[in-house]
Amino acid sequence: MTTTSLRSTAISIRNGIVRRSPAMQRLIQQGATHKCLPKALYRRLQPIGVATLHAPDGSPFRYECFEEDGFGRMIVWRDMRDWERTTQPLLYSLAKKSRVFVDVGAHTGIYSILGCLANPELRVIACEPNPGLAERIRANAALNGLTERLTVVAAALSDAPGSATLSIPRRRTHAASLRAPLQGETTLEAEVTTGDALLSGMPVDLVKIDVEGLESQVLGGMSEILRTRAPHLIIECLDSAALESARRVVTPAGYRHVYHISAQGIVPVTGRFRDPDLLYTNFLFCARPYSD
Template structure:
């Protein structure tokens, strides 16, 4: 059996020796390694990525960062390729960016790349993940521009159990999440966390609890009317988000699909792999 066949048939993730990783990346960038292969290979260490303007920045791929393979091997070409440029353009003129569910910080880094004056509040409640976020902020010299907050956001303060599945990118307060483990975390509201800081752009990725996060940021929304990018994994989640956004004065909901922005009317069903939506007043 050929080595590539072995990789294709492996159900788990293959970790390569550091000396082989750059070879894989070069081949993947040239289209010589199919996605079903590189998506099984896990990069480690610090890599150079490029923002939509072609400007380089650093990204550290930790062993537990399952998203790293999607951003490293093909230099962000096959990771939320529609959402990236939209958020990047919105960040150019934003004063503040609230990154809810920041994970390893890729959108925090991109937003800072877009606008050298931007200030970011990056929320990540998972104690197993915030170290990755902190390292990526530090290696890019962004410690004075990014405030890291190890809390979950909802519609009220308190404490809750964070369900952490095997794919740690999907950690959530949502009780429907099937956890491998769980941990108690502090919960706050966006209004409490950001205070009077101007926020013109928000990204929310909290696995189905996006409406609760919006209910906890009514003061911020009323004061600054930020553009909001939120994930919805299915039609019921989208309808809940749409109803909440409409009540807060956000009349336009657009889908960030394969070909770009398009209207997401009632009954719209989010397709697999393209589950982000742009909400604007």
């Protein structure tokens, strides 16, 4: 038996044990939440089925985990405590004051759901070109009764419409990308549109962008929205170069205020940003000074 076969067999056995025992899943959740289990252990265990999670204000919502849901392992075992703990409350607060929230690179739709929970009047547009993940967003929206307010757009946003090759990792819940495929990835042709075309006429107040290095292209395709609506932007920038590139694109639209969403909170970025560790990769861009 090959190493790959052995690994697949071990994963199937592991997942089968957890899947057949809801009580086991509850024990893992309790052990992880109270720090009785090491992260190296529980992050290797796969939750299966529907879990109840909680928004920053304690509001419950439901999330369906499935095979090889690596993101589910990150958010379920410690009820959202291991994932973007500083970004969650910021987006939740901004969503309360927004009319339309656009979630670009929405993955399985967690931020889309949080936005809906924060504001019962909010309309959410979730853009996710990976068809498997787009279906997960629809499923999670239905689980939470949000289908009427959460629209899933199975397309990528960029600076020009058309089509592009989408690379999908072997583990299907890992982020897909429009870059050249790596070994073991599959590809498909994805629809590409621009934010200005998709969102024309909508009162967009909040945009979250997580597109694995293609932030500038997404921003370049929504220049009219940025200029006329000036929405708050929460953007993942994986390094200082990506941050500076995003700043160059949005500055002509009047965005003069940039904040690092750090472990210490919302910290203004002055001058050239340098963070050698960059464990917190989300930044807030505003046309006016931010105040909570």
